[in-house]
Amino acid sequence: MDNARKVAVDVLNEVFYNKAYSSIVLGNMLNNSTLDQKDKGLVTEIVYGTIKYKYTIDKILKEFLKNNFDKTDRFLLNILRITIYQIRYLDKIPEFAAVNEAVNLVKKHVSLGASKVANGVLRNYLRNKEGAYYKEGNIFEELAFKYSFPQWMIKLFYEQYGIHLCEKILFGLNQRPDITVRVNSTKGDYENIFNRLEENGYQIEEGYVCPEAIRIVRGKSIEENPLFKEGVITVQDESAMLVAPAMEIEENMTVLDLCSAPGGKTTHAGELLNNTGEVLAFDIYEHKLNLIGENIRRLGLTNISLSLLDATNYEENLEEKGHRVLIDVPCSGLGIIRKKPEIKYNKNMKELQEIVKIQRKIMTNAARYVKEQGVLLYSTCTLNKGENEDNIKWFLKQHPEFKVEPLFFGKVDNIIYHEEGYVTVLPNTYMDGFFIAKIRRTK
Known part of the structure; x- marks a missing residue:
């Protein structure tokens, strides 16, 4: 039988030292483990919690390991990290049990000497839990x-x-993200699907702001649910659900989605077209298009075609092709740290500045694909104004034939309606951080 904390350490080793994506490596390791569902839940809690609070945990550990922090064995260091996390942020695990488990694992997988280090550091921390580990006043x-x-x-x-x-x-x-699903309007009405989910044993609530959204409060894996397999629902954050309706899609339109992976907005556009018109969806990676294709088939959509395209390169045959053109551009992802906490540690200011160049190339090309009186929809999952507001202001200077049209999604306290017309969604329990701008080509 696998040990839950050993699996958690193995996941963290891949995330912290090999830059693996937490969701992918965690899913793979759990699927290949012999852990029961309770222990899988514990591993998930420890992994995401430790990544989320790594900065704070490392500040504490540096106080006790001093100059040896960077030289500390990786397994030992990750054991210390997950144990500090359990002691500091979890209530259900007794402190002495967490320390004993850590010491025994280090003794088994590193050495007796390392286990004595683990014991000393952790018991020292227990005596100094309320200590000041930062410069007060800063x-x-x-x-x-x-x-x-x-x-x-x-x-x-x-x-x-x-x-x-x-x-x-x-x-x-830092909030724990909800699982939210979008009702596929081509396969059923909201109330009926809501009731069927309840009948399947799920504790659910209506969405926070989106009329298509259902929040899963409690229940087994949604992807194992018959409604998911039938294509009646699909998983999507509510912030992302705002994008396709913001384009004001009408039946028989041509919609271009230039950066379509992972495909949630693509399929939403297809549903809003009610299987009429066409959605031309593009991405730079073939394996991502294959995954989108699987979702399209599951959802029963027949109006979406997929093609390889690097959106930073101009494509002549798309000139004035779209009534609606969506560019959910590659970005720094600072708005989705709830779901991908490793973003805290694998991004830097230089990367934020470099990504703007890519975004502006895509914006420049996309402008040429919009029909007169058509809409260009710009969105990101970041909160960095350099990738958001600054890009829109730059674009409007370059393209005076476009103007921003105001958006309104309801009166909630986490949505900022800028006087210029674009919208910033602040992250909370229900929604990721997001930015959306609807830009109309007037001539």
Whole structure:
């Protein structure tokens, strides 16, 4: 029988040292393990929690390991990380049990000497749980330790949003994400599908802001549900659900989706067309198009075609092709840290600046694909204004034939309606951080 904490350490080793995606490596390791469902849940909690709070945990460990932190055996260091996480952030696991389990695992997988180090560090921490591990009086160090974010990211949010919204963003990005599903309007009505989910034993609620959304509060894996397999529902965050309806899609239109993976917005557009018209969906990676194709077939959509395309390269045969053109551009992903906490540690300011060049190439090409009076929809899952507001302002200077049209998704406290017309969605329990701009070609 596999040990839950050993599996968690193996996952973290791949994420922290081999830059693996947490969701992928965790899924693979759990599927290949002999753990029962309860232990799989524990592994998932420990992995995501430890990644989420790595900055804070490492600040604590550096206090006890001193100059040896960077030289510490990786297995030992990850055992210390997951144990500090359990002690500091979980209530259900007794402290002595967490420490004993850690010491025994280090003794088994590293050495007796390393287990003595683990025992010393962890018991020292237990005596100093309320200690100050940052420079008091420094707002950036305080926020970084409290919310467990690198200081450069704290400063970015602080400078762009001010202290109040900065803290709101940090708090929101640390929330446990809900699973939300979108009702496929081509296969049934909302009320009927809602009732069928309840009959299948799910505890559910209506969406936070999207009329197509159903929140899964409690229940078994949604992908094993007959309604999912029948294509009646599909998993999608509510922020992403806002995008396709914002285009004001009408039947028989041609919709271009230039950066379509993972395909949620593509299929949503197909549903809004009610299987009329056409959605021309493109992506740079063939394996991602294959996954989108599987979803299209599951959802029973017949109006979507898939093609390889690098959206940074101009494609002449798409000139003025689309009534609606969607560019959900590659971005830094700072709005989806709830789901991918490793983004905290694998991004930097240089990458944020470099991605803007790619985004602007895509915007320039996409402008040429929009019919007169058509709509260009720009969206990202980041909160960096350099990739959002600044790009829209740049685009409008380059293309005076376009203008932003205001969007409104309802009065909720996490959506910012800018006077220019575009929208920023702040992360909370229900939604990822997002940015959406609807831009009309007027001539």
